[in-house]
Amino acid sequence: MAGKPLYVIFTQDCEQLMDDSIHGGPDDWSISERSVTGLADTLEEYGLRATFFIVAQTAAAQPALYRDLERRGFEIGLHIHPQDTGLGYTDYLGGYNFDEQVAMFTAVTDQWANAIGKRPTTFRGGNFSANDHTYPALAATGFTHGSVSSPGRQYIDAKAVWQGAVTYAHYAHKANRLFPGDLDFYEIPLTCDQVRRRAPHLPMELRIEGADGDSHRQTIRQAWADMADYDDAWPKIIMPFTHNTHFYGDASGEKRLALDAIVDEINTIAEEEGCEVVGGTVGSVYAAVEGKRH
Numbered sequence: 001m002a003g004k005p006l007y008v009i010f011t012q013d014c015e016q017l018m019d020d021s022i023h024g025g026p027d028d029w030s031i032s033e034r035s036v037t038g039l040a041d042t043l044e045e046y047g048l049r050a051t052f053f054i055v056a057q058t059a060a061a062q063p064a065l066y067r068d069l070e071r072r073g074f075e076i077g078l079h080i081h082p083q084d085t086g087l088g089y090t091d092y093l094g095g096y097n098f099d100e101q102v103a104m105f106t107a108v109t110d111q112w113a114n115a116i117g118k119r120p121t122t123f124r125g126g127n128f129s130a131n132d133h134t135y136p137a138l139a140a141t142g143f144t145h146g147s148v149s150s151p152g153r154q155y156i157d158a159k160a161v162w163q164g165a166v167t168y169a170h171y172a173h174k175a176n177r178l179f180p181g182d183l184d185f186y187e188i189p190l191t192c193d194q195v196r197r198r199a200p201h202l203p204m205e206l207r208i209e210g211a212d213g214d215s216h217r218q219t220i221r222q223a224w225a226d227m228a229d230y231d232d233a234w235p236k237i238i239m240p241f242t243h244n245t246h247f248y249g250d251a252s253g254e255k256r257l258a259l260d261a262i263v264d265e266i267n268t269i270a271e272e273e274g275c276e277v278v279g280g281t282v283g284s285v286y287a288a289v290e291g292k293r294h
Contacts, residue, residue: 009282
């Protein structure tokens with residue numbers, strides 16, 4: 001008899017080229033493709049899946065790549081760095097009000113959809129920047145789920161303030177980004193260690209390229225311990241993230257070893273706790289939750 005599911009959702013932020021990105025990206029499109037396909041191929045070997053959050057410019061540059069990922073069972077969604085959109089924005093997402101964010105999401109979604117051939121329904125903002133208008137603006141423009149938060153972030157310059165945010169998956173609140181609510185937008189936070197910090201403004205996030213395997217094991221253990229505080233809550237989720245600037249296809253590479261350690265620790269915990277590891281996407285977990293909600 002299978003145990004309770006422990007969902008594993010890998011995520012990758014797919015940026016445009018370095019020269020056009022405020023916070024960096026791949027030096028050329030071949031690096032981006034190598035990174036994306038290397039991650040997808042590696043996860044398939046493990047029986048896992050991922051959600052790829054893609055800026056509109058990258059979607060336009062490599063649409064066939066991302067359409068193929070979707071055909072393979074991965075999820076593709078929208079990623080935004082407002083300063084990089086070419087639409088005249090000069091601030092991070094959390095610097096804009098409701099109407100401004102609705103206008104931004106509408107315009108950039110049109111660009112993304114024109115490239116891919118369908119509209120995205122899942123979202124992550126660059127630098128995890130957001131404010132109390134973000135979830136309502138996303139819901140108003142047709143987004144139903146995403147990974148917007150990094151609980152514990154205090155990156156004030158990027159307007160990404162998540163200190164005190166709940167660490168478990170939840171429907172967003174219409175007026176306060178930190179709390180659960182009944183808005184028709186389902187939020188799955190990034191997995192973070194709420195005890196250790198990577199930098200004064202950052203928690204120890206489960207960012208594959210941000211630490212070695214031993215550190216990631218600690219982050220996963222601490223995140224699992226936090227889940228014990230809401231043991232009856234469902235679903236239990238571990239969500240790592242990375243960027244399209246790192247290669248995972250080399251089994252002896254540093255980043256691949258970090259990824260392998262993450263998967264190994266999750267499997268170890270599942271065995272200890274009698275859980276079943278389920279590879280998913282933000283969208284597949286949202287669909288499962290919606291099925292129980294209605």
